[in-house]
Amino acid sequence: MDTSETTKILSGKDQEYYGATARHYDAAYAADTRLKDIPFYMDLALSVNGDTLEVACGTGRILLPTAKAGVRIDGLDFSPDLLGILNNKLKSEPREVQSRVELHHGDMRDFSLGKTYDLITVPFRPIQHLFTVNDQLAAFRCFNAHLKSAGKLAFNVFYPNFKLMEEVGVENSDLEWIDPQDASITVRRSFLRKSFDKLNQFFEGELIFRSYRDQQLVNEERSTLNMSFYTYPQIILLLKSAGFRVTEEYGSYDKEPISICKEMIFIAEKE
Numbered sequence: 705m706d707t708s709e710t711t712k713i714l715s716g717k718d719q720e721y722y723g724a725t726a727r728h729y730d731a732a733y734a735a736d737t738r739l740k741d742i743p744f745y746m747d748l749a750l751s752v753n754g755d756t757l758e759v760a761c762g763t764g765r766i767l768l769p770t771a772k773a774g775v776r777i778d779g780l781d782f783s784p785d786l787l788g789i790l791n792n793k794l795k796s797e798p799r800e801v802q803s804r805v806e807l808h809h810g811d812m813r814d815f816s817l818g819k820t821y822d823l824i825t826v827p828f829r830p831i832q833h834l835f836t837v838n839d840q841l842a843a844f845r846c847f848n849a850h851l852k853s854a855g856k857l858a859f860n861v862f863y864p865n866f867k868l869m870e871e872v873g874v875e876n877s878d879l880e881w882i883d884p885q886d887a888s889i890t891v892r893r894s895f896l897r898k899s900f901d902k903l904n905q906f907f908e909g910e911l912i913f914r915s916y917r918d919q920q921l922v923n924e925e926r927s928t929l930n931m932s933f934y935t936y937p938q939i940i941l942l943l944k945s946a947g948f949r950v951t952e953e954y955g956s957y958d959k960e961p962i963s964i965c966k967e968m969i970f971i972a973e974k975e
């Protein structure tokens with residue numbers, strides 16, 4: 705069977721973290737009270753107490769507080785826009801914090817930093833921007849090659865909610881915040897799912913950012929957001945195939961059992 709068609713359809717569609725998504729990223733997720741991942745990844749890095757790499761670090765939502773807590777942590781990301789935001793934030797931190805961080809522009813499927821780490825984290829579902837088995841395996845193998853012996857890998861993906869994903873053409877509002885650049889503007893974000901490929905396990909959609917002043921719409925921005933999704937056995941197989949052994953797994957950042965089928969959070973060790 706030729707799977708190149710899937711690769712063709714989705715190649716380049718992981719490049720959506722530009723423009724409006726990048727500009728609104730920090731304000732949007734600061735407003736997201738559901739997100740409780742920062743203490744989890746930060747405590748893990750503090751307990752490993754070694755060199756950490758955050759793959760797909762974005763604007764440093766997790767990387768920056770981790771560095772401020774005293775961890776040596778490098779970051780790698782694909783999006784120059786998000787890395788630029790992180791770099792600017794880093795410049796206003798004290799020198800000792802800056803000295804704990806090195807940033808790299810790179811692709812998680814194929815990077816080579818010439819260094820190995822005690823811990824690699826991939827927080828907030830970046831591997832859901834990998835759409836083929838080849839890309840997924842390449843990324844996990846790359847993580848493995850960048851870990852010291854018995855080094856740890858930690859990441860999370862959502863448990864697939866098929867009912868929700870099958871709702872194509874429906875726009876769901878999720879977040880609202882005051883624009884940090886202009887307090888007279890309220891930004892409302894929604895997600896429009898445009899297609900759902902059950903067989904190849906991905907959906908395509910758009911994030912829509914609408915800006916309101918005095919309840920009047922003054923601006924609308926759209927950016928592509930496509931995501932793959934994984935089943936539990938698929939992740940286990942990917943990890944095994946790339947030389948990892950699962951040591952801990954959770955269904956939430958409060959460490960509920962993974963069987964609650966909401967988030968799937970894994971800590972794995974290099975075999």
Ligand SMILES: C[S@@+](CC[C@H](N)C(=O)[O-])C[C@H]1O[C@@H](n2cnc3c(N)ncnc32)[C@H](O)[C@@H]1O
Pocket residue numbers: 718721759760761762763764765766780781782783786810811812813826827828829830833
């Ligand atoms: C949801 S964001 C998570 C960012 C950050 N880890 C956080 O917790 O806020 C997903 C990130 O994956 C990055 N990304 C997507 N595909 C990538 C790839 N192939 N290589 C490296 N980074 C990638 C995006 O640029 C974006 O920063």
